[in-house]
Amino acid sequence: xxxxxxxxxxxxxxxxxxxxxxxxxxxxxxxxxxxxxxxxxxxxxxxxxxxxxxxxxxxxxxxxxxxxxxxxxxxxxxxxxxxxxxxxxxxxxxxxxxxxxxxxxxxxxxxxxxxxxxxxxxxxxxxxxxxxxxxxxxxxxxxxxxxxxxxxxxxxxxxxxxxxxxxxxxxxxxxxxxxxxxxxxxxxxxxxxxxxxxxxxxxxxxxxxxxxxxxxxxxxxxxxxxxxxxxxxxxxxxxxxxxxxxxxxxxxxxxxxxxxxxxxxxxxxxxxxxxxxxxxxxxxxxxxxxxxxxxxxxxxxxxxxxxxxxxxxxxxxxxxxxxxxxxxxxxxxxxxxxxxxxxxxxxxxxxxxxxxxxxxxxxxxxxxxxxxxxxxx
Numbered sequence: 155x156x157x158x159x160x161x162x163x164x165x166x167x168x169x170x171x172x173x174x175x176x177x178x179x180x181x182x183x184x185x186x187x188x189x190x191x192x193x194x195x196x197x198x199x200x201x202x203x204x205x206x207x208x209x210x211x212x213x214x215x216x217x218x219x220x221x222x223x224x225x226x227x228x229x230x231x232x233x234x235x236x237x238x239x240x241x242x243x244x245x246x247x248x249x250x251x252x253x254x255x256x257x258x259x260x261x262x263x264x265x266x267x268x269x270x271x272x273x274x275x276x277x278x279x280x281x282x283x284x285x286x287x288x289x290x291x292x293x294x295x296x297x298x299x300x301x302x303x304x305x306x307x308x309x310x311x312x313x314x315x316x317x318x319x320x321x322x323x324x325x326x327x328x329x330x331x332x333x334x335x336x337x338x339x340x341x342x343x344x345x346x347x348x349x350x351x352x353x354x355x356x357x358x359x360x361x362x363x364x365x366x367x368x369x370x371x372x373x374x375x376x377x378x379x380x381x382x383x384x385x386x387x388x389x390x391x392x393x394x395x396x397x398x399x400x401x402x403x404x405x406x407x408x409x410x411x412x413x414x415x416x417x418x419x420x421x422x423x424x425x426x427x428x429x430x431x432x433x434x435x436x437x438x439x440x441x442x443x444x445x446x447x448x449x450x451x452x453x454x455x456x457x458x459x460x461x462x463x464x465x466x467x468x469x470x471x472x473x474x475x476x477x478x479x480x481x482x483x484x485x486x487x488x489x490x491x492x493x494x495x496x497x498x499x500x501x502x503x504x505x506x507x508x509x510x511x512x513x514x515x516x517x518x519x520x521x522x523x524x525x526x527x528x529x530x531x
Contacts, residue, residue, distance in 0.1 A: 185243050185370075186319040187258075188236070191295045191359075192265035192374075194500060195326050195438075196236045199227030199250040200266040201289060211480030212267065212497075216463055220490055220503050229267065231462070231490040232503030236263060236323060238510030239523070243321070251298055258306050261320065264295040270334075271327035271355040272348075277334050286334040292327050292359045300366070317367035321523070324360055326374040326438060328352045328413055337388070342405060346412065353416045360424055364431055372513065372523060373421055374436040375414035380406030381446050383461045383471035383498030390468065400446045401458050407443075414439055418520075437518040441509050442501075445494035452508055454494050461498035462487040473498035 190196055194212070206213040218225040221232030227250070228234055237247050240261070248263035249256035256262075268287040270277075273294070277286040290298070307313040331352045335345045360371055379385050380403035389403060397404055414437075421435050449456045458470045463486040467474030477483035479497035487493055491504040501509075512518025516525050 184319070185245065185321045186316055187261035188240055188243070188245055188248055188321045188323065189261055189299060189317075189368075190236045190248055190263045190265055190323045191292060191299075192236075192323070192325050192327065193269040193330055194229045194265075194267035195329075195377075196234050196263065196265040196323070197227060197229065197250075197267045197269075198234065198236070198248060198263045198265065200252045200263070201268070202227040203250055203252040203254070211478055211484075214480040216486040217480055219486070227267075229500040230496050230503055230506065231486070233506060234503075235506045235510045235513070236265075238507050239321075239323070239514060242510070242514055242524075251295075251302065258302060262299070262302060264290075264298050266290040266295070268330060269295065269327065270330045271352045271359070272331055276351065280335075282334045282338055282340075285338040286330065292324070292355060293362075296359055296362050299363075314367035318369050320368070321370050321372065322363050322368045323372040323374070323436075324363065325356065325436075326376055327356055327359075328376045328417075329379070332376075332379075332409065332413070336385075342409065345409060349413050349416050352413065353420050356417065357420045357424060360433065361428075364428055369431045371431065372434045372436050372519070373417065374438055375417050376410045377438045377442050378402060378407040378410050380404060380408075380410070381442060381459050383459055383464070383473035383495060386459060386471050387468045387473045387475070387498070400443070402443075402446065410439060432521075434513075434523060435520045436513045437520075438509065441512055441518050442494070442505075445505060445508075449494070452494070453492060453504065455492050459495060460493070461495050462490045462493035462502060463497045471498060 202213045212229045213225050213227050215225055216231065218228060219231050240247055245260050248261045251262040251264045266289045268289040270286060270291050273291045277283055303313050307316050331348055332345055360373060363371060381400060385403060385406055391403055395404060418435050421433050425433050445452055445454055446459060460470065461472045463479035463484060464472040465474040465477035465484045466472065490502045493502050494505045496502045509518060514522060514524045516522040
């Protein structure tokens with residue numbers, strides 16, 4: 155009898171150990187699909203599905219070199235946040251929604267480089283039609299999603315059942331909206347007037363997806379643009395305008411921060427309006443700031459914000475508008491994994507991996523995608 159009790163005890167311990175290892179896999183089975191919307195931070199190839207324009211350096215090596223070994227249309231050396239999330243949840247990498255001969259029953263990526271939250275007429279009315287390159291706004295992408303429904307489900311009810319079991323990632327949106335007036339050198343005060351419009355548009359997009367049946371949505375904020383080599387190179391400031399520890403342009407980061415605060419307020423409103431829906435705020439800003447201030451903690455080199463892939467230009471940022479990554483004269487650093495900035499505009503695969511884990515398990519999401527679900531189960 156004593157021997158049996160010992161065996162049973164050992165079996166119980168083994169069972170407990172097995173159960174302790176299950177949450178990630180258990181959560182992975184909860185999502186039937188992922189539907190992703192956004193801009194170049196998460197574009198998996200929609201911009202190049204019909205061929206690569208000669209001017210498009212982001213679809214040429216060394217883009218894609220780290221993970222895929224070839225350019226895929228992703229604006230990084232490898233995987234993006236959405237790729238890491240799909241893999242962690244046990245789902246395939248999402249095919250670009252415009253891909254031919256692809257199956258979308260496990261999800262689709264509608265993101266496209268240059269996307270804005272607002273539609274093109276908003277910019278044209280403000281004399282900014284030439285400074286926005288909008289290849290598919292948030293609401294255009296949602297229309298692509300709606301047009302896709304007949305190919306992935308056979309009835310309205312079947313679609314709603316699928317969407318209730320799916321994860322929707324809505325963004326990041328806003329970066330290109332603000333780039334339009336910023337790169338036209340409009341006053342910063344004017345740029346701030348865009349924030350309510352951008353955030354309201356994101357909120358309307360979220361509600362469109364909720365109306366389609368989405369109950370699990372991730373809504374990311376924007377990056378601290380003042381830390382990125384493209385802005386540091388273009389917008390030269392007086393010494394007091396830079397963060398003493400970060401080297402970032404303070405007023406640019408404040409713009410990003412104000413957007414993110416407004417977006418979080420909008421999410422609070424949406425949660426109150428849709429109590430049966432889980433809406434997660436996903437933070438790009440905090441991890442990017444940490445990559446700059448605490449580089450060693452994340453495995454990055456402690457240095458001035460600097461692009462891994464680029465060419466010498468103004469300052470120490472390895473960013474040159476006439477020799478951007480993928481163009482003649484540009485080169486890639488030996489080890490992208492120890493850089494957080496890939497091309498001065500986008501992040502490295504290593505950075506995206508850290509951010510994805512922070513969204514999935516905390517602390518870079520409110521609530522975490524998986525951590526919160528584990529507590530509920």
